[in-house]
Amino acid sequence: MDYKSAVAAAVASVGCGLSMEELSALIVVPKDSKNGDYSLPCFRFAKISGKSPVAVAQELKDKIALPEGIEKVESLAGYLNFYTDKKVFVKTALEKVLEKKQDYGKSDIGKGKTVCIDYSSVNIAKPFHIGHLSSTAIGGALYRIFGFLGYTAVGINHLGDWGTQFGKMLAAYKLWGDAEKVEKGGVAALLELYVRFHKEAENNPELDDLARSWFKKIEDFDEEATTLFNKFKELTLAEAFKVYDRLRIKFDSYAGESFYNDKLDAVVNELEAKGLLRESEGAKVVDLEAYNMPPCIIVKSDGASLYSTRDIAAALYRKKTYDFDKCLYVVAYQQNLHFKQWFKVIELMGYPWAKDLEHIAFGMVSLPDGAIKSRAGNVVFLEDVLNRAVEKSLQVITEKSPDLENKKEIAEQVGVGAVIFSVLYNNRIKDIVFNYDKVLNFDGETGPYVQYTHARCCSVLAKGTLGREKDFSALDNEESVEVVKLLDTFPDAVREAADKREPCVLSRHIVELAKAYNKFYLAHRIINAPEGAKNVRLMLTSAVRQVIKNGLTLLGMGAPEKM
């Protein structure tokens, strides 16, 4: 039922000088439902007719025929307030959720449109660290949300698999590496070699020459260098996949920086031909002074390409390959300038789709000092954070429900979910300090709290059987209506999360839903209520369970049935 249109139509039909569309745009949902469920401010009519808003509202109130589903209309201080018939509203909304089930909230507004999402984008031979968490979780959520809305979502892991640092890596490995140790130790072992290289190179500059020569070998596809490099790549990805599995993340493409090696000359030539390149101390750059930015370096004085060059090549390739409507880059705000610069270069190249490139920036995630010991160097491996969160949630679960079967499996869903939820709960741009106790608090605005509410719904549903007799007046109370309103607006939240590229719109919505349900749960009997009331309250519980599950799934989290 579309109340807004129904109300607009009713007002339009008494002839007030505005079209239905204009009226629809004026109608608001009052913050306090005491002022109605929909409200029309009458100040514009007042201007048209020369009467006071109060008089116009009163006049309209007397003339209007109540549309279906609207119980009463009142005029108050220049507003026309409409009150829905709660029994009809609740019944219609619950039936809609229960009919659509896992598809509730789904839509086809994105049909025929493609959104590329560049996220996670880990670096080879470097740890999958907590800094990649936000990109991975936010990107993964957006990927699923856009897909749910009918878009063709293309998930791209733009691997950091090119750069002079790999010369250092190979040099260090050749000097001090040990195949078995690296095989066992994985990225942490590689990192150790890398750290050692940097330390020793401080006193021994010859090492840098060695690194350069190894990098040259990679560039020239020397057999040994290529084999080793691929080995490191495999090793890194194998570790990353373990984390991706736990985070329920997937990609459609792993075309990383090295994928564009053979597509860089074309970029340089095109920039040259379009008169955009300028020599600067031996380097080739695109001047961006007119846009108050430092120049975008395209080719270094030694002939090497840059991160930006590869991003430009990648954008051209993605446009050609996927013909995207939007291409999103879920990358930390530290790279703001980088994206602004090369987006501008694409624009200067004359591509109108430059406007469809969007940097989806996010803030820093940090751990309170000493919160976790890392395996190597100063970095915090994401895997360790997940393990620790799972360990801690296992403790909580064991305390709270000692008899629960498959505790480990549930602790995995709760612990990992808590970590994901913690970065999806705030506006992207906010910096966050990650705190285990806070994110695992079952009573806070957390992942576990939402999951717990889902499990509560499951346990209520397991206790009662849904009968035929329904008394919707048993849901005509503040707590129930509040729950149903949140169920009813869930599809809007999904859409808004996509429009704003903010998964927190969704995570906040399901936290509000969980809170509202728990309030309802404390205020009303369910299983022991009279038959007609019991059945509608079970319906409500079932709808809440479904919507929480849909929300958690979109965010990339599990929804255990018991906790």
Ligand code: ARG
């Ligand atoms: N690998 C980069 C990093 O870890 C992120 C890459 C982001 N994607 C891009 N197309 N530049 O910082």
